[in-house]
Amino acid sequence: xxxxxxxxxxxxxxxxxxxxxxxxxxxxxxxxxxxxxxxxxxxxxxxxxxxxxxxxxxxxxxxxxxxxxxxxxxxxxxxxxxxxxxxxxxxxxxxxxxxxxxxxxxxxxxxxxxxxxxxxxxxxxxxxxxxxxxxxxxxxxxxxxxxxxxxxxxxxxxxxxxxxxxxxxxxxxxxxxxxxxxxxxxxxxxxxxxxxxxxxxxxxxxxxxxxxxxxxxxxxxxxxxxxxxxxxxxxxxxxxxxxxxxxxxxxxxxxxxxxxxxxxxxxxxxxxxxxxxxxxxxxxxxxxxxxxxxxxxxxxxxxxxxxxxxxxxxxxxxxxxxxxxxxxxxxxxxxxxxxxxxxxxxxxxxxxxxxxxxxxxxxxxxxxx
Numbered sequence: 001x002x003x004x005x006x007x008x009x010x011x012x013x014x015x016x017x018x019x020x021x022x023x024x025x026x027x028x029x030x031x032x033x034x035x036x037x038x039x040x041x042x043x044x045x046x047x048x049x050x051x052x053x054x055x056x057x058x059x060x061x062x063x064x065x066x067x068x069x070x071x072x073x074x075x076x077x078x079x080x081x082x083x084x085x086x087x088x089x090x091x092x093x094x095x096x097x098x099x100x101x102x103x104x105x106x107x108x109x110x111x112x113x114x115x116x117x118x119x120x121x122x123x124x125x126x127x128x129x130x131x132x133x134x135x136x137x138x139x140x141x142x143x144x145x146x147x148x149x150x151x152x153x154x155x156x157x158x159x160x161x162x163x164x165x166x167x168x169x170x171x172x173x174x175x176x177x178x179x180x181x182x183x184x185x186x187x188x189x190x191x192x193x194x195x196x197x198x199x200x201x202x203x204x205x206x207x208x209x210x211x212x213x214x215x216x217x218x219x220x221x222x223x224x225x226x227x228x229x230x231x232x233x234x235x236x237x238x239x240x241x242x243x244x245x246x247x248x249x250x251x252x253x254x255x256x257x258x259x260x261x262x263x264x265x266x267x268x269x270x271x272x273x274x275x276x277x278x279x280x281x282x283x284x285x286x287x288x289x290x291x292x293x294x295x296x297x298x299x300x301x302x303x304x305x306x307x308x309x310x311x312x313x314x315x316x317x318x319x320x321x322x323x324x325x326x327x328x329x330x331x332x333x334x335x336x337x338x339x340x341x342x343x344x345x346x347x348x349x350x351x352x353x354x355x356x357x358x359x360x361x362x363x364x365x366x367x368x369x
Contacts, residue, residue, distance in 0.1 A: 002071060002146070002175045002182070018071070018173030023064040025049045025167070030066055055163040060156040064170040068101075069178045072145035074171040075153075077112070078137045080164050089121035092366045093159035100184050101149040105356050110189035111366060112155070114345050116141065117282065117307045119219025120368045124283040127275035130215070130309055133282075143214075143347065145185040146178055158363045183211055183349035188357050191343035191366065194223070198337050200234065200324035204346035207321040211350025212314035216323075218255075220304045221341035221369055227260055230335060231326030238319045246315065251325065255279050255306040271304075278309045301341070301369060309347075321348070341369055 003017055019032075026049050027035035038048025055061055079090065091113025098108035113119060116139035117126045126133040132140040145151065153170065157163055188204060195201050203216060213235070222228045229251035234244035248254045252261055256279035263272040273281050283305030315321075323346060327338040343366075 002069070002178045007142075007144075016173075018175050020171070020173055021066070021070075022169055022171050023066065024169040025051050030064070030170075030172070051165045051167040052163075053165060055155070055157045055166055057157055057160055057162060060154050061166075062152060062154050063168055064153045065150065066147075066170075066172060066174075067150050068147045068174070069149075069176070070147055070151065070172050070174045071178075072147075072151060072170060072172040073142070075141045075168070076171075077116075077139050077166070077168040079112070079166050089363075089367050090159050090163070091118055091123065092121040092368075093157070093363050094163070095156040095158060095360065097154045097156070098145070098185075098187075099152040099154075100145075100147045100352065103352065105354075107184060107352075107354060108187040109357055109360060110187055110345050112139075114189050114217060114219060114343065115187060117217045117280075117305060117345075119217070119283070119305050119343055120221075120285075120303050122283070122285070124305065125275070126280065126282050126307070128280055128307060128309060129277040129311060131307065143185055146182045147184070148178055148182075184352050184354075185347075185349055186211075186354060187345055187347045189343065189345050189360070190358070191341075191361055193341050193365065193369065195327045195339050195342055197339055200231075200326050201342045201344075203233075203323040203325060203344045204348070205322045206355050207317075207348070207350065208319070208355055209351045209353075210318050211321070211348055212316045213310055213321060213323065213346070213348040214314055215307065215309045215311075215347035216254075217345040217347075218306045218325075219343040220306070221301045222304070222338075223301055223340050223369075224329065224338050226329050226331035226336075228327075228329045228338060228340065229260065230328040230330050231338075232328075233323070233325045235315050236320075236322035236324075237315070237317045240322070244322075244324075254325075255281060255308050257281065278311060280307050281305070282307070303368065 021030040023030040036045045040046050040048040092111040094112040096112045096115050097106040117131050123137045130142045231251045233248040233254045235246035236244045261271040262269050275282050286302040288300035329338045
């Protein structure tokens, strides 16, 4: 029987009732007593198959497939670092998908980097409770992901080049049964390369059923001058139409900051980055190293990455959910409507079945501006 006593220091002494398993390239089926069987030049079971090799352009590989009931507790991945200028967007060209039980439409669909809070095709350090990214491109997810019958995780290489090496591990437990009211994990990526004037950016829409919203990652490229963070996030719950039940007070407020994240460095006012267990601003750059940009690489539109986890404060819904955020700034003339480049990942749990996701944007449209 699945228990809820895992995941905190205060409950580590309680007995656990799962059967621990792990899937990686050394044990691609996760079978008991079948790990590390491949041989290398060092001999049998001496690092014979640590990664997937040569994932061809256009190929989809199955990273993990397991029979339930069970719960995924941890996913770790890393991919070969950039070797040429042409590889600079590989984290947005690899598409991660997850399927629960017998579904044919994914419950998780996102570019690999964005799912782990690394937007813009660039890695950064993330130090939070459910997501951690450490040097160099070590990407970890600790969201629990239950499944009754089976789970399947795939990776599609939409990059122009093969992926020479992809390392991963999926840690999970098998159980005799799961509670009747267990919810399934979902995540969905979206982007508007230029938001529509006076129209809120849609983080998530068309969610039907009972569930709870647990997090937002946002990759924001500001395309206009002046302060960008006055837009309010809105949660439309269970039939809300013109106005939401929950409306925030500003973008930096939603991500836990205040007063423009302002701090002093060498006598200049700058935005300060931070990472905490539940909210963070791990990434800022106005620097572009892509091909032919070396002579003006300090003058590209600023890129900012944020996360906000609703772990202590999940947004619960019984029937439906829509999540949006305004694009509003403030300058010398006061508040004004902005148009920026916004990408996001929404994370939530819900009862299945779920509605089909929008068609994923083509890879060229996913690339940073």
